[in-house]
Amino acid sequence: xxxxxMAWKGKFLVIAGVFFLxxxxxxxxxxxxxxxxxxCNFGGYSQKALKKVFFDPFEKKTGIRCIGxxxxxxxxxxxxxxxxxxxxxxxxxxxxxVERAARQNLLEPIDYSRIKKxxxxxxxxxxxxxxxxxxxxxxxxxxxxxxGENHPRTWADFWDVKRFPGKRGMYKGAMxxxxxxLMADGVPIDKMYPLDVDRAFRSLDKIKPxxxxxxxxxxxxxQAMVQGEVDMSTAWLTRVLGAVRGGGPLVANYNQAILRLDxxxxxxxxxxxxxxxxxxxFSTDPMLQALLANLIxxxxxxxxxxxxxxxxxxKGLFSAPENASKMVILNPDGRKWWGENxxxxxxxxxxxxxx
Numbered sequence: 229x230x231x232x233x234m235a236w237k238g239k240f241l242v243i244a245g246v247f248f249l250x251x252x253x254x255x256x257x258x259x260x261x262x263x264x265x266x267x268c269n270f271g272g273y274s275q276k277a278l279k280k281v282f283f284d285p286f287e288k289k290t291g292i293r294c295i296g297x298x299x300x301x302x303x304x305x306x307x308x309x310x311x312x313x314x315x316x317x318x319x320x321x322x323x324x325x326v327e328r329a330a331r332q333n334l335l336e337p338i339d340y341s342r343i344k345k346x347x348x349x350x351x352x353x354x355x356x357x358x359x360x361x362x363x364x365x366x367x368x369x370x371x372x373x374x375x376g377e378n379h380p381r382t383w384a385d386f387w388d389v390k391r392f393p394g395k396r397g398m399y400k401g402a403m404x405x406x407x408x409x410l411m412a413d414g415v416p417i418d419k420m421y422p423l424d425v426d427r428a429f430r431s432l433d434k435i436k437p438x439x440x441x442x443x444x445x446x447x448x449x450x451q452a453m454v455q456g457e458v459d460m461s462t463a464w465l466t467r468v469l470g471a472v473r474g475g476g477p478l479v480a481n482y483n484q485a486i487l488r489l490d491x492x493x494x495x496x497x498x499x500x501x502x503x504x505x506x507x508x509x510f511s512t513d514p515m516l517q518a519l520l521a522n523l524i525x526x527x528x529x530x531x532x533x534x535x536x537x538x539x540x541x542x543k544g545l546f547s548a549p550e551n552a553s554k555m556v557i558l559n560p561d562g563r564k565w566w567g568e569n570x571x572x573x574x575x576x577x578x579x580x581x582x583x
Contacts, residue, residue, distance in 0.1 A: 265293070265500055268300045271299060282510070300321055314495045317494070318498075320490055323357070324403065326354060326356055336356070336493075339505040342506065347514065347532050366480065366482060366485025367463070368461055371477040372477050397463075402576070406425065412435070417484060449463045453478055485555045485556070494508070522541065527548065
């Protein structure tokens with residue numbers, strides 16, 4: 229076995245053991261209080277991973293029980309805050325939702341006195357939200373349809389139906405799809421925002437006749453590609469990687485993907501603001517971030533987490549520098565743009581679909 233890998237494994241196991249030994253013997257005073265945090269998240273397998281990596285260890289350390297609920301919805305958050313009857317202490321929001329919620333004064337500013345902000349990637353440390361993990365949306369294709377080296381690598385390739393014939397799938401929504409359309413039309417990944425909406429729709433006009441699947445749920449394009457119903461599609465790349473691990477003949481293309489965040493936020497007027505901030509600070513620990521990456525191939529938001537991740541795993545994570553450098557990062561400028569424009573752009577997109 230490679231000595232470097234052995235050293236990494238030893239470091240990981242020793243620190244993990246010490247870390248969780250410390251958690252298991254949290255202070256008796258804290259355990260006696262038995263407070264609880266209601267944490268609203270997207271549920272499913274994601275909640276199972278969050279519970280294992282964050283909820284249960286935080287309870288062991290502090291005595292504060294973490295109860296997961298779902299789903300997070302901005303209208304419900306708005307209703308709770310405005311009625312001063314806030315049920316959630318922490319809520320998981322998409323990066324663009326954080327911007328929208330902050331504009332409506334629905335969130336508490338994050339207390340960064342409790343967080344090692346310098347250890348986080350800058351776009352993961354927002355005024356009203358802290359990154360949990362990075363995910364990516366991009367292109368995937370079937371290896372059955374493209375078994376050799378002649379396969380699509382860019383959005384220009386996806387749009388090129390002559391060089392790369394085959395059935396295509398696309399997300400039935402404006403966000404991310406407009407970015408894909410602009411990259412297909414030649415916009416560089418670092419010159420994306422503000423979006424040129426008219427140019428994006430002109431680009432979409434060119435590919436629309438060749439889209440055979442408009443999908444809404446993340447598993448739809450995966451199943452369609454595995455079953456041979458489409459040959460390539462936009463996709464949530466974590467779902468693609470899951471299918472690949474299960475033997476699916478798919479490829480997740482990181483090039484020109486969009487790097488995004490799910491973020492922790494604290495609803496304005498929540499019952500346990502201090503404890504909520506403590507929980508969020510706890511979740512940014514690099515060791516915990518590494519453990520989460522071992523359960524689900526999301527990208528850590530703490531740069532130091534890569535010290536505890538095997539080189540093999542790190543190579544495939546979205547926030548690894550080599551991968552992130554190929555992607556459009558939905559940075560604060562992008563989040564701000566979508567926060568201001570999402571409603572009207574989505575309305576235009578829906579009208580465009582019906583034409």
